[in-house]
Amino acid sequence: MAEDVITHLVGDFGPWQRRVLFLSWLVGFSVAFHNLAVSFFMPNIDHWCSRPPFLSNISYDLWKNLTIPIEEIRGQVRYSQCQMYELGDEDNYLLNYLNMTELPATVINRSVSCASWDYDRSLYKGTIVEKWNLVCEREALRSLMQTSYMVGFLVGSIVFGTISDRFGRRTTALLSILISIIAGISAALSPYYWLFLLMRFIVALGVAGLANSGFVLVIEVCGPTKRSTVAVIKELGFAVGLMVLAGLAYLWRDWFPLQLTISIFPLITFVLYYWFLPESPRWLLTRNRIADAEKILHKAALLNNTSAPNVSSDRREILNNHKRAGPANLIVHTVVDLLRTPNLRKISLNMFFCWFINAFVYYGLSLGVVDLDGNPYLNVFISGLMEIPAYVLTIFVLHQWGRQYPLCFFMVIGGISCSIMPAVPQDMDVVKVVLAMFGKFCITSSFEIVYIYGAELYPTTIRNMGIGCSCMCARVGSAVAPLVRYLGVVLDPNVPPAVYGSLAVTSGLLVLLLPETKNRSLPETLEDGENFGRKERSSSENPQKKIKAPTQRNKDTSVED
Template sequence: MSYDDILNSIGGWGKYQKWICLLLTLSTIPNGYFTMILVFTSKTPEHRCRIPEIDGLHGENATLTPFNVSGLSEYIPWDSKNNRFDRCLRYNLTAKYGFNETQNTTGCDFGYVYDIVEGQLTAVTEWDLVCNYSYVKPRISSVFMAGVLFGSLICGVVADGFGRWPLMIASTYLQFIFMGLNIFNTSPAMYAAFMFFAGGCSLNNFVAAIVIGAEICDKKHRAFMETSAMIGFCVGYMVIPLFAYFILEWKTLFLVTAAIGVVYIPYWWLIPESPRWLITKNKFIKAKLLLKKIAKFNGVNEDIDTFFTDENLFLMSNDSEKEEKSISDSQGNEKCWTKIPYIQLFTHPGMISRTLYSCCSWFVIALTYYTLSLNTGNMGGNDYINCFVSACVEIPAYLSVYFLLRRKGRRTLMISYLLAGSAGCIITPLIMRVSDIGGIVTAMIGKFFVTSAFGLVYLYTAEMFPTVSRNQALGITSMFARFGSVIAPYIIYLGDTNGRELPYTIIGSFSLASALLNCLLPETAGTHLPDTYEEALEMKSGRCMNLRKRVRKHSDKELKEDDDTSSVFAA
């Protein structure tokens, strides 16, 4: 008897699973607002040089200094390109009240004046991270994403070796702790350090929640569980602009959002370990007790001890080992050195291009997604509304993946999403020149399709690679996604220094190139998951001329089974 058989006998989607699904969904909300909190804590408002003759010296009623005052043209040159006073230069005056327009300009040696309301303070305004020090801001964002990359490297090892529950609980609590420590920041370096460790914890918490949910419910509801977790992330994303609108001081914003962590203290007792993991680690007694608890909560009154015999549990624990052995035997003629992790992905004939194309897709999707998400402050209009709308479009995006997967092929959807996202990004700079609102609309259209591609790429990648290397393929491709997220802040920085239209042109071009590369990847809808490289290579790579071809030859039953047994948003 398999684990799925036992799970179905005690209620694979009973009250207990629904309760845990709700708790896990709520646990992903902080991941959303902590990932996007940098949009507001590191926000760069409009600024200009401080003029002592007009504004007083730095520290003299600094928070009350008006940004727009008369007489600035005598002290600050006009930036005709951006139609505003220069942000980083002032005239080099030789006398207190005298000036000469022919004299050279100088930097803002008396500090800066920011266009902010009373009480508003960000990391940028506190440490003057503008002009010559503007490069520090993208570095902090990149360090946070580097922490996410670090977390992705250790996440699988910890989850498999020590359990899903310890990883989720520890990461959840540490995430709140490191975010809360930002109230003690005294320098950008300390700020970056806290964000690095918080980033490392945020991914681990999110992944562990999805894995626990997927392993505690039946296969028909795994995609629903994972979709719920993604929607929880979106809710957190939607919440952060509301918090930031009412909490203007950046350290207070960190304090309030981190204090919410007390709500998750009961998770220590409420969230269970994965029964599947307990069985694979031969922890039969704990697995039996947990499965009985689930059965009782679900109202299963029949005598179920017969399902929980030590013999059945032992057989289930060896299932994965037998599968790995059979796969190893089928690959027995391969050289020993090819069994080194990741080697076959880059050396096996026919798989090299597939691996490289997949890595490029993950890189581009993550780069585009985080550039659009973190760049809402540069779109024009209201920053808070922009961020809120950007979060709102993600919910229908993930739902579109959930429903369209049953009707369309994976490759067809992926190419369509990337082409549509590319079009939205590329036309955004053109629309921005006419209307800020129009530019926001087209950018959000691009965000919708790129988010959909992000939701699909996990499943598509998992189905292209054989069992013997599937986890390795997901690991290496998701690592390239983290590289994209690390670079995204610098794409935004290029927009700050070279015009706000530039980031959209860059990510739109990358998305277009990625869509063309996906034309060379195989369609996987309606096929069984391959166990060997030979089976994986039987899936023929497509061509761009077949883009409009629909995968309808497979029965609805095959597609349904394929969707039920695969994870849409697997970690």
């Protein structure tokens, strides 16, 4: 691999990299806003059959006491949310019962489904649940809303990953922001449920493209010794964005102004990106755009105050080296390149599984935050606040012990914590809560590490594609998590933590098969990626053995194991 161009010419981390980090940090706000706003759009709010117009002046309590049956669900006694007593069609028929303490048996035995609903507005002024009556027989449409967004994020990870590797990180980021803004505003103005569903799907496409391109860009402009720190700092934007989202939701308490706010906010990011965000010089070099890369590196060197007399000659020498290797870099790569050769295939499959498990366990443990006892706005705020210590710990751990062993440790320890939960007696609920929170703390750290680790393992020519495919696997994991959680309802509450724990431990141990990337230059080409972490092991095992690295597209060449 060639010497790290960014580190050699502009330094590991200076004012230029800090500017890019701040701009990428803003991405976390949009990701948190759109990914988790659905918790406030579709909360579990109490509802019951609505009063007829001629009885709109009586209280809800009197109405429910007279007309709503009592039912017991999982040990909870409450008014029915989907049924009411059939009290007759004539107005006076119901008025005869207003002064009674209880209804006659002939009335109680006749129940019908609600034709319309009233909703509890003590916490929320307006939700899409109320707007389109997504309750009772239509409640499945709420799950479809969440699933469509996750599918959009999954598709966006692949589509925009390919676009980013072909057209650049900056171009992809700007395009993604525009898509999310237009689709987000259109979603707020949608008069129909299905149109809102479609617009949310398109929003997810844009958010996925913005998240992936922003992350890869900040990784590519920083030197090896600073990549872990800046990657974690960038992800702090998600935690802060989650806390800001809770504040905005509390301020508006209505889905419509909240959707407009989170859709218009990226306009700030777009303006800043357009004027101040550079293209990745590393990507420009792989596309043989030498002049563009040199222009950006020259500005970066001046901003970082590294424009010493020898910088110009060094820059020219390194750029010329890339230029001489230019024709191979103009090849358009596909997803197949992630799996074409043995070492990259091992890295890719391991990363795919690791991302899937991290998202699967994280969302599995995080489900139902707004449904916990207490104020839902405060619960979401605290959940974002709790992620900050995990990120801070991750920075320290990455600097001290690298990527491989910390990722293995957090996944195994977090998995063991989840696996212990089924063995805890039923009367020790506090212990179960502590184990679940500790498991989530560990998986938050491992989720952050796998982002950094994956970005460093993939070569530059397919890095965004690799991250996109890995993110796709994560989205599948987050979509599967609610289904496993449902098994706890129909089978046994101990099933989900047992599944989370066993899979987390398995994935954590498989990480040991990957190479360490701490303080190492990023692989640039497919050949670099195939040799990454493999050449050293092969040489140490047999000094006489040489690795024949594959060319970019020569299918006849093979790698000797």
